[in-house]
Amino acid sequence: MLDAIASAPGVSRAGVAARTGLTKATVSTVVDRLVTASLVREHGQERRSGPGRRGTSLSLSPDGPCGLGVEIGVDYLATCLVGLTGEVRGEWTRHRDNRDLPPEQVLSRVADALAEALADARRQDVTVAGVGVAVPGLVDTASGRVTVAPNLGWQDVDLAAEMHTRTPELPGQLVVGNEANLAAVAELHALRHEPASPSSFVHVSGEIGIGAGIVLDGTLFDGLHGFGGELGHFPVQPRGPRCSCGARGCLERLAGKDAVLDRAGVDDVDALVAALDAGDSTARAAVRAVGRVLGSTLSAVVNLLDVPTIVLGGVYARLHPWLSEPLSAELGDRVVGAPRRRVEVRRSVLGGEAAVRGAAAAALRTVLTDPDAYVLRARQAESRTTSSVGSRMDGGNGSSPAS
Template sequence: MTARLTSKSTAPVRQSSVRAHNLALVLSTVANSADRPSRAAVAAATGLTRATVSALVDDLVAGGLLTELDPAPRTGAGRPAIGLALTSAGPAGLGLEINVDYRAACVVDLTGAVRRRLVEHADQRPLTAGEALAALGRLAARARLDAEADGLTVAGAALAVPGLVTDGLVRVAPNLGWQDVDAPGLLRAVPELAGLPVTVDNEANLAALGELRVTGGDPTFLYISGEIGIGAGLVLDGDLYRGVRGWSGEIGHLTVFPDGRPCRCGAHGCLEQYAGQEALAADEPLAAKALGIALAAVVNLLDVPVIVLGGAFAPHFERLRAGIEAELRRRVLTAGLAPVRLRAAALGADAAVRGAADAAIREVRDDPAAWLRRAG
């Protein structure tokens, strides 16, 4: 009997696929190196031949992704090797964020450095989704033009929103009053953004990913984003957990007081009614207590070792800490065995827009072959 070949592993590998893989491998090796590796060092680290690495590096240099640097002075014998580094003058990612009381844009280059940051404070709730995104689009256009004046090329944009997102559609954002909004399509309608790849994701998810990539220290943590609403991003062993439909993290709608205040979502006693930005300004001790109750429930369920407070919570961290930790000690079953570590977000209130910019430029770092085709 003749065997039928149905496994994907039996499909032939195209030469273009091998090249794309190797380009990404070389670029990531340089990006993750503690120093400025030479071509020979990259070949040794990747297992590729020196000739292959040399050809790939030539393509990455020509495409504006790598730069060659003068060698450091040496005292030993032999000719010093030229080092490689990510370029700061090539592609860049445009991060965008829209929240209840502000809109923001941020440009990050390939090295991760912030090159532009623009914020406009204004209540978005009186605006339709189209009006709010048109205003954000104008802010994004300013950031893009500023970046291009610096010699950067914006490769793509990512938008952070406080709501549930699937397949590029904002299904619902209760605090903005949005439902089934094609946010990328509305942004691309801005003439200066036409043709720019735009993705959209939940703001807490992007903030958690930004925190993960900047700090790199905690592979498993719960990120809490505090604005008018409250969201969460759960990182497990270095990967973002999204849930079956991509809607995980709505911690702001955990019930902390069952007969409590009405929430915009239609329920009563939700966390964000007691610890959201407006409630936080009115009563910090109550906000800390409510946060502690909700976070204890999450820790009991998921056994996360680290909780990161971001957004509007970050600057209030020291004032909130004692109240939250008191509830964690009181309510977490394993508190005496393994206390949960609480810390402020390294990126502070900029975590979501920074995470969005990082997600946009990460597309280039993960698939440089696609960028080279576009740039060519």
């Protein structure tokens, strides 16, 4: 029912009944509960064409709960709070190198970042419905374990358990996912508001590592174990530089953020963009070379999956003006059936924020798919709070709970 309201904001109770096949009486009862739980709001008249009396308009509530997204980047930690209607209530990025640290140390940083974001949510009086974590590695999403994250140097880390241990008051459900897959889903939703938005694409996000998320017909394709879309270790140079994964000449060693900055002789992405803007020939040559390597790799992806669109995310989104031409040229040379099969190369809407936004959205999705569990948890939390400060629910007799 929440899906029906989310996909048609402004719909009436009768409209929801028609869309879901439920009776109007059932819809009304459930809608009342959703309104009480601040998941849905009633606001003015239903928006639709055609004759007949207009019902009350229903939409997801902007005052409802937020999802809290966390991204464990290779050289940063990001968190964000996103509401049901997509509004960002807060967003923080901490630039810190997480490589070659024991996982425990990174997990402490994560717990600190979480504590800050949760404190901010409390200050804003926002309920956090769940936490989503984006990791640059292979994740067993069912258990929340990280099988391997080469760039972090992690092997078999039980992230979900570690996070529960470090943050016992973790609100709602915890979702752990691969950052590239979460980014691709976030981008899919963001693209829906753009002109000529594609429903099948490969989202390639360049950071120190390179991740890909494959979206086919509006659905994430992530393979048998959810390990699909690993593009960073694509073989480019059989005798190339050694990669964090143990192999040689992987794509991310030749076209990842560090490689581009190195080639261009600059320290960070801001400096790179400034140099490109100024027409610096070393910087431009560096990005052109990366564009060709990326294009050659993506030609293999297009030939294999027959997807019509590439979306450049992460650092590549900022480099899009200089990357897209050499990349498209290489696609034109290597995609079988080109030039009759044009592949569009577009810039991501969310850029470097896609993964953390996707993590927040994944946490919120647990509410949309199981609102009852959320309502129950919210009631339990309220009764804990009220009983510890003096219960409002039982008439305010002020008795302390037994602990």
